[in-house]
Amino acid sequence: MGVEWESLIDGVKKGDIRALAKMITRVENREPGWMEAMRRIYPYTGKAHVIGITGSPGAGKSTLTNKITSDLVDRGYKVGIVAVDPSSPFSGGALLGDRLRMRDVSLLDGVFVRSMATRGALGGLNQAARDVVKIMDAFGKDFVIIETVGVGQDEVEIVKTADIVLVICVPGQGDAIQAIKAGVMEIADIYVVNKADREGADQVVSDIRAMLDLSTEENAPRPPIMKTIASTGEGVPQLVAAVLDLLKKESQKRERQKLQVKEEILVILEQEVAKFLRQQFDKNGKLEKEVQEVVQGKRDPYSIVQEMITPLMKDLQISNAK
Amino acid sequence: MGVEWESLIDGVKKGDIRALAKMITRVENREPGWMEAMRRIYPYTGKAHVIGITGSPGAGKSTLTNKITSDLVDRGYKVGIVAVDPSSPFSGGALLGDRLRMRDVSLLDGVFVRSMATRGALGGLNQAARDVVKIMDAFGKDFVIIETVGVGQDEVEIVKTADIVLVICVPGQGDAIQAIKAGVMEIADIYVVNKADREGADQVVSDIRAMLDLSTEENAPRPPIMKTIASTGEGVPQLVAAVLDLLKKESQKRERQKLQVKEEILVILEQEVAKFLRQQFDKNGKLEKEVQEVVQGKRDPYSIVQEMITPLMKDLQISNAK
Numbered sequence: 001m002g003v004e005w006e007s008l009i010d011g012v013k014k015g016d017i018r019a020l021a022k023m024i025t026r027v028e029n030r031e032p033g034w035m036e037a038m039r040r041i042y043p044y045t046g047k048a049h050v051i052g053i054t055g056s057p058g059a060g061k062s063t064l065t066n067k068i069t070s071d072l073v074d075r076g077y078k079v080g081i082v083a084v085d086p087s088s089p090f091s092g093g094a095l096l097g098d099r100l101r102m103r104d105v106s107l108l109d110g111v112f113v114r115s116m117a118t119r120g121a122l123g124g125l126n127q128a129a130r131d132v133v134k135i136m137d138a139f140g141k142d143f144v145i146i147e148t149v150g151v152g153q154d155e156v157e158i159v160k161t162a163d164i165v166l167v168i169c170v171p172g173q174g175d176a177i178q179a180i181k182a183g184v185m186e187i188a189d190i191y192v193v194n195k196a197d198r199e200g201a202d203q204v205v206s207d208i209r210a211m212l213d214l215s216t217e218e219n220a221p222r223p224p225i226m227k228t229i230a231s232t233g234e235g236v237p238q239l240v241a242a243v244l245d246l247l248k249k250e251s252q253k254r255e256r257q258k259l260q261v262k263e264e265i266l267v268i269l270e271q272e273v274a275k276f277l278r279q280q281f282d283k284n285g286k287l288e289k290e291v292q293e294v295v296q297g298k299r300d301p302y303s304i305v306q307e308m309i310t311p312l313m314k315d316l317q318i319s320n321a322k
Numbered sequence: 323m324g325v326e327w328e329s330l331i332d333g334v335k336k337g338d339i340r341a342l343a344k345m346i347t348r349v350e351n352r353e354p355g356w357m358e359a360m361r362r363i364y365p366y367t368g369k370a371h372v373i374g375i376t377g378s379p380g381a382g383k384s385t386l387t388n389k390i391t392s393d394l395v396d397r398g399y400k401v402g403i404v405a406v407d408p409s410s411p412f413s414g415g416a417l418l419g420d421r422l423r424m425r426d427v428s429l430l431d432g433v434f435v436r437s438m439a440t441r442g443a444l445g446g447l448n449q450a451a452r453d454v455v456k457i458m459d460a461f462g463k464d465f466v467i468i469e470t471v472g473v474g475q476d477e478v479e480i481v482k483t484a485d486i487v488l489v490i491c492v493p494g495q496g497d498a499i500q501a502i503k504a505g506v507m508e509i510a511d512i513y514v515v516n517k518a519d520r521e522g523a524d525q526v527v528s529d530i531r532a533m534l535d536l537s538t539e540e541n542a543p544r545p546p547i548m549k550t551i552a553s554t555g556e557g558v559p560q561l562v563a564a565v566l567d568l569l570k571k572e573s574q575k576r577e578r579q580k581l582q583v584k585e586e587i588l589v590i591l592e593q594e595v596a597k598f599l600r601q602q603f604d605k606n607g608k609l610e611k612e613v614q615e616v617v618q619g620k621r622d623p624y625s626i627v628q629e630m631i632t633p634l635m636k637d638l639q640i641s642n643a644k
Contacts, residue, residue, distance in 0.1 A: 036624070257617055277592060300361055
């Protein structure tokens, strides 16, 4: 491993913010040595609590993230924010005015904000978010907040890896529950009805309750439904208290972690194998003839893959059985 | 291949809408036989023109897509729409009211709308969108419009595969150009300043011009900048005429297609290999011991992958060299 990685790893362990930012970028880009570097910081992870925040666009997730962060900082905690929401001011997808408005929290002592673009090939967004969380964890953050918009499957997967998931609903979005993708409502540990001063807030609360009536057994414990007004901060201390409370009862955590670890190993393995295959084919120019044939209309991409894959799979099966 | 695939393929070729919808779903889900099915319809593809429409959230992409579609239908063309934008009314991510408002175009004769969720693992969104375009193409659509929001890398990749790309900007979004992710502005074949009746529209036009001044050589041809008011339809006939005009001059198309074919082969190959590896490991419960060790804090996921990957790569290299 290169000298630069060594100094980045040292820097992260010592709490050097520039090293933190650099290491995240390099791991995101899968620069040579990244896996070894992650292996090296892994023993320093496992302390941070991960809070996932999701909801429909316009639900006020960023403002709420801001307020929760301030509250946690006031309680003496160090907080990292991973913004995956493409419309989030944190991730730079939003209007300039919003971005300026949001700058305050990132200037707070002990707060580090990292935005992530939706990644390209290989479903890397999910794994990349996990890596960033781990690096922030090793850096010494007590909490890492992952903010995603609850509309894409990728975003659901990411937020699922959190220790605790807040799903944010707002009144005045037609059917507030419908506005959130199916599959998102179900993963909440706490429901938050934000902009609770708006007309229809109580309706949203009873909509959520009705949904829970349908989906949970009669005497099963139900996730709490809390009201906030993120813009004024109303309800935020109670919400943070509920989060902290829930984090103490982590009976399910180990099972959840087991699934995550397996998924993580498989995803990294897939990515590495895919990268390797791509390098192989790019190197030997093996595909040029086939591509030409497709462009000329003589063949199709699917039969080419079928032809390539049979010997590959035979080899993989042998290697696996060893 | 199963009897059901046969009848779906037949249905698609005959223009049966239910077969079209079903085949898309099955290919998206990668149901057994999907690759063979795509191979079978491939000879019927290549006729449709693909128009990519992208821009920041709130730029009016869906309204514009609607109006362009109506215009093309009026000219006698059959149109397919692939909505990838999570905030698009077409893809169901938006408010109920918007969705109702948009319903008109999907009821037009010869129009088929398909929304796509951001897919899970393996960067499948891009490839899945390409598959859907091909199926619509084989079905007999003259045009397929792909609508994506210009904020994520995935979305940029998708829209890049179109024959022609419209980037939509609007006044009143602070710095309208900044609001669109870097990398999106550069791929436009036509710039559209929508909501052109708003204050600041001319400023947006000159901002785009200034950007082009910086990024293109002095005498190089530049993409046109056109103004529209999608809500009233103003400027849309001129825009469609420009699109049709540009599609006639397709000198670069073959080179573009070559890159796309290669990418497509590699992505399908990666997906299939990843799926295969996952099945192998799920089957033999090989990972259980390793996962347990990680949960117990004895090992880390990265060193496990490193251990697994070395023999795999050796095999793949051999198989590749054959």
